[in-house]
Amino acid sequence: MTGAASAQVLAVEGLKKHFPVQRGLLRRTVAHVQAVDGVSFTIGAGETLCLVGESGCGKSTVGKLILRFIEPTEGRIMLGGTDIASLDPNTMRQYRRNAQMVFQDPYASLNPRLTAGTIVGEPLENFGEMGAAEREQRVAAVLERVGLRAEAMRKYPFEFSGGQRQRLGIARALAVNPALIIADEPVSALDVSVQAQVLNLLMDLQDEFKLAYLFISHDLGVVEHIGHRIAVMYLGKIVEVAPKEALFAAALHPYTQALIDAAPLPDPRVRRERLMIEGDVPSPINPPPGCRFHTRCPFAVARCRTEEPALRETVPGRLVACHLRRNGDVGPLGRQVP
Amino acid sequence: MAVIAETPRPAPGLAGAFGKFARRNPTIVLGGALLLATALVAIFAPWIAGNDPRFMAPTNRLQPPSAQFWFGTDNLGRDIFARTVYGARISLIVGLTVAVVSVAIGLAIGLAAGYYRKLDGVVMRVMDGMMAIPAILLAIALVSLNRASVWIVIVAITIPEVPRVVRLVRSVVLTTREQPFIEAAIGGGSRDWKIILRHLLPSTVAPLVVQATYITASAILIEAALSFLGAGVPPEIPTWGNMIATSRLFLARAPWTIFFPGACLALVILAVNLVGDGLRDRLDPRLARRM
Structure with a gap:
């Protein structure tokens, strides 16, 4: 694992986003959607933190925030020692070169009316402090680095395949040499064969430029391939953070266990014990009191319904928000008395 | 921005290229040719008309078309051909000016309202108010307050057209700004002006071109209606509208007096709409390269 020792690139502390729900003629705010409700984590240089969770758990919102x-x-x-949460838009603009995004949709994230060269060169126009000729050279170099030919800069997005388009998106993010790249489901729109190529490209680039990645995904297979540490989100909160190997070996939170068990195995003959959870994710407008997962947790006890569990380090390097986990306990989950 | 030259292709010759374009876009070429002819007639009216459009010869009144008066004469013995030729000037000036001015103003307001959400509420309520003003009533009011002139007519037609352009531009901006490539541009550190001009403006062009042709056609029609009602251009200037208005009394006796200005009006509006439809099909970015 590369993360722990290296320099910290991003530290998020107590991040919240409550979207107002407005009703009626006067647009009165009647409630708030607690999309992200107190999320904290750090990412070091050269490290990939994967943020996983179901649709609607707020993981994409974290990236956008x-x-x-x-x-x-x-x-x-x-971000690199500066709190960018409250910067005015103009000052914020200066900091954008440090953190770039690779988007989920390789079609909608590239303006169809611009050539690839203009798309990849746009951040360089804003930050590059270079002339047109120099910028073109830089664009050509970045395109070649992501596995496209320099001549591709003359083409329009529709002339590329999905995988090539995502390479363009990566080239655009890479052009200004950011420290952090936020990748919001960057391969979920691609064919499986292309997914592997793009993931490997991302990993190569990370090694070469010591990039920090916040990798947002719902696909545990992808996460297992690219991640160093994994943060699991449920209803706007992080319920577990652990190094990848440890997490897949033994999940501490029942929700994490259920997520891992829900992932299909490629061998149809293999049978295994699964932790199945039932019901739907509760509404983030009225999240359940206590532990947010207690409505679906097969192990929930009275305390889970009233007291919200804090995210705490029960095992060195591992954080979990569950009343049922005692310090040092990594055994299988069962009905336990806290 | 690197300007990248189109890869040179073997030139098929200008005539060949035009022939290919015409075969693929017959409506644009047909409508464009009609409009070009109308524009040339309007520009060179003094040379084409032959006679003075205002010269009255009561002895010659209500003459049918002949070698001397190609389109016949009206109830005051004026040459209808000359008057129709001069009438093209008013129609084209009004149509094009209204289209250009209302698109320019509406584009600026629409981009601002669509992009800066705080402006949106106020701007759109003002636009709703303007939209409620009927062009014809506004023109009658303005003409009665001022002296009748072409410019008053243009202002009166432009004012109610602007909100339609604003609505169109705003709706395109509202859908385009939700595209991830806008977030990508923000993330790439682009300023507002670049996002508006490079990423939002181009997607408004295609619908605006279509809307502009519609505005041109409707402005020509409204001008004709205003002239017909006597509330538009001063009566001494020949327009297709006031020609039709004076001729309607003699429709049974001298149908040519109404036929020629009416046919020209219909033809020009058809031409504008043909160009508009053709351009709408051509401006689709996915089809653009097939030129």
Whole structure:
């Protein structure tokens, strides 16, 4: 694992986003969607932190909050030592070269009317402090680095395949030499064969440029391939953070265990014990009191319904938010008395 | 921005290229040719008309078309061909000016309202108010307050057209700004002006071109209606509208007096709409390269 020892690139502390729900003629705010409700984590240089969870758990919102595509309600976002959470838009603009995004949709994230050269060169226009000829050279170099030919800069996005388009998106993020790349489901729209190529490209680039990745995904197979540490989100909160190997070996939180068990195995003959959870994710407008997972947790006890568990380090290097976990306990989950 | 030259292709010759374009876009070429002819007629009216459009010869009144008066004469013995030729000037000036001015103003307001959400509420309520003003009533009011002139007519037609352009541009901006490539541009550190001009403006062009042709056609029609009602251009200037208005009394006796200005009006509006439809099909970015 590369993360722990190296320099910290991003530290998020108590990040919250509550979207107001407005009703009626006067747009009165009647409730708040607690999309992200107190999320904290750090990422070091050369490290990949994967943020996993179901649809609607707030993982994409976290990525957008860090880049201030939406304004955080509360919390600190330390990017290279500066809290960017409350910067005015103009100052924020200066910091954008340090953190870039690779988007989920390789079609909609590239303006169809611009050539690949213009798309990849746009961040360089804003930050590059270089002339047109120099910029073109830089674009050509970045395109070649992501596995496209330099001549591709003359083409339009529709002339590329899905995988090539995602390479363009990566080239655009890479062009200004950021310290952090936020990748929001960057391979979920691609064919499986292409997914592997793009993931390997991302990993090669990480080794070469010591990039920090926040990798947002719902696909545990992908996460197992690329991640160093994994943070599991449920209903706007992080319920578990652990190094990849440890997490897949033994999940501490029942939700994590259920997520891992829900992933299909490639061998149809293999049978295994699965932790199945039932029901739907509760509404983030009225999240359940206590532990947010207690409505679906097969092990929930009375305390889970009233007292919210804190995210705490029960095993060195591993954080979990569950009343049922005692310090040092990594055994299988069961009905335990806390 | 690196300007990248189109890869040179073997030139098929200008005539060949035009022939290919015409075969693929017959409506644009047909409509464009009609409009070009109308524009040339309007520009060179003094040379084409032959006679003075205002010269009255009561002895010659209500003459059918002949070698001397190609389109016949009206109830005051004026040459209808000359008057129709001069009438093209008013129609084209009004149509094009209204289209250009309302698109320019509407584009600026629409981009601002669509991108800066705080402006949106106020701007759109003002636009709703303007939209409620009927062009014809506004023109009658303005003409009665001022002296009748072409410019008053243009202002009166432009004012109610602007909100339609604003609505169109705003709706395109509202859908385009939700595209991830806008977030990508923000993330790439682009300023507002670059996002608006490079990423939002181009997607408004295609619908605006279509809307502009519609505005041109409707402005020409409204001008004709205003002239017909006597509330538009001063009556001494020949327009297709006031020609039709004066001729309607003699429709049974001298149908040519109404036929020629009416046919020209219909033809020009058809031409504008043909160009508009053709351009709408051509401006689709996925089809653009097939030129």
